[in-house]
Amino acid sequence: MTHGYTFVDSVEELTDLVGVPTAMAANKERDALLDVDRDWLASSPFCVIATADEHGRCDASPKGDPAGHLVHVIDDRTIALAERPGNRRVDGYRNVLANPHVGLLFVIPGRNDTLRINGRARLVRDAPFFDAMVVQGHRPILALVVEIETVFSHCAKAFMRSSLWEPQTWDPEALVPRRAVLAHRAEAKDGQTLEELDAYYAPENYRRGLYG
Numbered sequence: 001m002t003h004g005y006t007f008v009d010s011v012e013e014l015t016d017l018v019g020v021p022t023a024m025a026a027n028k029e030r031d032a033l034l035d036v037d038r039d040w041l042a043s044s045p046f047c048v049i050a051t052a053d054e055h056g057r058c059d060a061s062p063k064g065d066p067a068g069h070l071v072h073v074i075d076d077r078t079i080a081l082a083e084r085p086g087n088r089r090v091d092g093y094r095n096v097l098a099n100p101h102v103g104l105l106f107v108i109p110g111r112n113d114t115l116r117i118n119g120r121a122r123l124v125r126d127a128p129f130f131d132a133m134v135v136q137g138h139r140p141i142l143a144l145v146v147e148i149e150t151v152f153s154h155c156a157k158a159f160m161r162s163s164l165w166e167p168q169t170w171d172p173e174a175l176v177p178r179r180a181v182l183a184h185r186a187e188a189k190d191g192q193t194l195e196e197l198d199a200y201y202a203p204e205n206y207r208r209g210l211y212g
Contacts, residue, residue: 028152028153029150029151029152030150030151030152031077031148031149031150031151032076032077032148032151033073033076033077033079033148033151037115037151038073040106040108040115041070041071041073041079041106041115042067042068042071043067043068043108044067044070044071044106044107044108044115045064045065045067045070045108045109046062046063046064046070046106046107046109047062047063047064047070047071047081047104047105047106047107048060048061048063048104048105048107049061049062049063049081049092049102049103049104049144050102050103050104050105051091051092051095051096051099051101051121052095052099053094053095053098053099054098059091059095060092061091061092063081065082065084065135066135067108069082069133070082070106071106072129072132072133072143074129074145076148077147077148078145078146078147078148079117079145079146079148080124080127080129080133080143080144080145080146081104081143081144082130082133082135082140082141082143083140083141083142083143083144084135084138084140084141084210084211085141085209085210085211085212093123093142093144096121096122096123096144097123100120100121100122101118101119101120101121102118102119102121102144102146103116103117103118104116104117104118104146105154109165110165111159111165112156112157112159112160112164112165113153113155113156113159114153114154114159115151115152115153115154116150116151116152116153116154117148117150117151118148118149118150118151119146119147119148119149119150120146120147121144121145121147122144122145122147123142123143123144123145124142124143124144125142126142127143127145130143136210136211136212137211137212138211138212178201179194179198182194182197182198182201
């Protein structure tokens, strides 16, 4: 499978290929939130949380809530994210119990730059700040509390290359129709028909269980 590959096996080789960062890029990390970071977190409805287990096996999990409810800022070095009803796999949370290191990427729709936070996480089953994270009358199931180690803005080039926010590039059913995805999952759903799976995964059905 790897015949003809030329691997990069050292930091020196990697640096030779990609070069060194500018002083601005190399020194942009900080260990506490600025006011502009707080504003960003208050405006972001979506993030991806990266975790790894004790063996280094990784997971990336999306989290979403209305802007202003996704993140609760406890203080300049601590944030919390709510857990809402989902598929109950909790792969990332299992990882956190074994390895507390996490990386988070916060997105604002239409913006090509992002905010990154790395730190150490704990799972909290209840706390007074849960009352500030109520959505549609429901408190969080639990919260991921992250002690910030580094926070910094990430450049816009990846989002620009992907044309992610340009509607003329959108055609979500063209290459991977929802029914094609459902067909591959039919055996895992106890023999349900595609029509039954269509109804189960329909957006209007999912919306009824978003928060409780």
